[in-house]
Amino acid sequence: MSSVLTVSGLGKTYASGVTALSDIDLSIERGEIFALLGPNGAGKTTLISIICGIVTPSTGTITVDGHDISRDWRAARARIGLVPQELATDSFENPLATVRFSRGLFGRPPDPAHLERVLRDLSLWDKRKARIMTLSGGMKRRVMIAKALAHEPDILFLDEPTAGVDVELRRDMWALVRELRDKGTTIILTTHYIDEAEEMADRIGVMRKGRLIVVEEKETLIRKLGKKQLTLHLPEALPSIPEALAPWGLTLSEGGARLDYTFDTQADSTGIPSLLRRMDELGIVWRDLNTRQSSLEEIFVSLVRETA
Amino acid sequence: MPKGDVPAFNAHGVWAIYRFEMARSLRTIVQSLVTPVLTTSLYFVVFGAAIGGRMGEVDGVSYGAFIVPGLIMLSLFTESIFNASFGIYFPKFTGTIYEVLSAPVSAFEILIGYVGAAATKSIVLGLVILMTAALFVPLEIAHPLAMVAFLVLTAVTFSLFGFIIGVWANGFEQLQLIPMLIVMPLTFLGGAFYSIAMLPEPWDKIALFNPVVYLVSGFRWSFFETSDVPVGLSLGLTAGFFCVCVGIVWWIFRTGYRLKS
Structure with missing residues (x-):
């Protein structure tokens, strides 16, 4: 397998002097499911935010499919989809309009057939014209996943995808993630639920206090440690x-x-x-x-x- | 174009932002258009008919017609600032800004989307107010092209200014602070309803430090060929304010001020 994402010597120190990340080196293989574990404040979301261009790194380099996120940022970002931890949606919009917006924002031409497929896969098609504010929490989370998939990304970041969702939706999410991986999408997820990582991940990275302390195949990690x-x-x-x-x-x-x-x-x-x-x-x-x-x-x- | 490749100019991204912002206004079309039209009509009833009838002419123009450019400018300032500041502040407030920041859209493209939509809305509003005014007073526009140029330049400049306020604001109170405490008083004191030549000394000289005087004066010149200050100076000052706003916006995106950590 080839690397689709490479992180080298990444560090982040905020203006306040707080160091959020130190010397992160990581290589993600194409088509794998990688789970990032760590306690609150370990730096998981900061790492994802830097890769996605939301937070500026202090040191280090990141390449996405060979494209540097600083120099060749357009090509790098176009390959990434992000589902953030917080439920941030345009409450007054409807799912169809918001996924159309997301696809355009990422520089992709309109493709109603693809958007319909995404909404159907996420059981949102029947609600495509409903205001997002009227949808349940689980539905809103699906809308956020649909937005991230609207531009057909190669890499999908899921930051705590099942936080606060019921057991049924959690199982649905797991099935969806596997389906996406089967279609060739690389998945990187952060989670607090160890069983989630155990259930889905091919490899696991453990973060603590801004450092990546272990990266291993899931079975190897269990066997070794x-x-x-x-x-x-x-x-x-x-x-x-x-x-x-x-x-x-x-x-x-x-x-x-x-x-x-x-x-x-x-x-x-x-x-x-x-x-x-x-x-x-x-x-x-x-x-x-x-x-x-x-x-x-x-x-x-x-x-x-x-x-x- | 193959999947994953984005052209040097992300036109789809610009259009997505522009369309999203315009759709937001269409959802609130009543507030967006009917309210300003009603307010303008009330201004004409009060200032044009009730008071204007006793005012006579100002600089050779009936008072009812004289206040038209000032009224349009007043709406243009407030609507441009409101639309642009709300447009960028609301995604910050709801958290949806993450998507714009992580997308392959440049600062310039984001700006065209948000500021373009805000300016479009205020230009449409300005024209609607102009048409409403024409129902109350006979209007002739001496320099239509100059009028459109002032309208567009002012709408874009104040939309840029609104964008800056939207990025700067940390709460809805701050969003209202500058428009209510600075822009509105400066507009009322900037000759929107009178010629500064009507002010007693030294206020007629002090008024020249108010930048709004130059904007209103230039716009009024395009209607009636009368102005408080030379039209070239008005144009230069508007263009200067535009450049200052562009500079601040460029700095915001370069540093990520209040947008990125």
Whole structure:
């Protein structure tokens, strides 16, 4: 795959002296879904705003499909669609007029067939002549997506696309994003919902305090940073963990009837066979065992804590 | 043109902004046209008929006809400023400005769209007021081309000024501040309803520091060939104000003042 977006050495320091972004290097592959995670104030929206031309960077360069966003800004911007976090719509306009406006604004000639397709895909066609102010919150968010798609962008930025929407609409959004990716659109989304990233993203970037601390394939991230836990259920409760089992760092719970062992999947040895052997030598019998992989949410929380 | 390529001049973008702004006015056509026409009619009833009948002639022109250019200018100033300032302030207020800032449209193209639409609306309004006035007083325009030139130049200049106010304003109060506290008083004191020669000393000299005197005087010259100040000076000052506004707008877009972080 080739890069459709390249960010090099990007930094942003506001006039107040606050540094919002430092040394961001990022390459987005064509046709992928990239999720940007991070706590509030991590710099996700600032990064998106700079790429889209809304905020001026202090340092660094950005190219969109080979076009520098400063020197060749027209070609760069024409390839980008943005759905911002806030519901900002022209309340007195109707969906059809507002998507027509968006398409023209991005320098594209009128194409009623394309606009109809976009509105139908987003279930807005029946409401095309209704004032936006009369639409529900979910509908308004769809209008904003329709506006961003009106000029047929190669890259679509979705800044917190499902914030405050109901479960059904959230599922619809996910389906729509996958459909867009299947048609060749590169998707970059920010989200607070870890399950959203886990469900959709091909790759994940984690931001904290203006820095991009991790960029990995989703599965690799889970595999590399995820820890597994072995749980042993004991038929006879232990009063405490025997001294001989101290090297495994076990935890005892459920009144001594459950032993938990956390191991690193990337280590040379998981330590499980030796643990089970040692337990056998000590005469500790187990009734049942199971293992569990860390969720992306747990990885995210640990990453953000580690770099605090 | 292949997808993703935008020409050196984004005509579709300019047209989109212009059409959007004009559509906004069409939605409020009653307020946009009927209100100013009604207000102008009231001015003629009060100043033209009730008071004007006792005023006699000013500079050889009946008082009713004499106030026509001033009334048009008054509406032109206020409408140009209102339309342009509201046009750019409202997207800032609602947050929809993000789309214009992220689109492949240059500062110049944005300006043509917003200021062009605001100026178009005020020119149409000026012409409607002129036609309304013709119903009340006999009117002859000595220099129609000069009249149109003053009309267009003033509408564009004050639309630029309104655009600046719209970018500067951080609230609806600020949006009204300059039009209400500066432009309106200067217009009323700028000879819209009288010749500054009618003022006692030293006010006739002090009035010359009011830029609106030059705009009204030049416009009135195009109607009646009478003016308080030389017409060349009026034209020069209007053009000068236009250049100052263009300079400020250029600086706004270069620095992103109150538009970009």
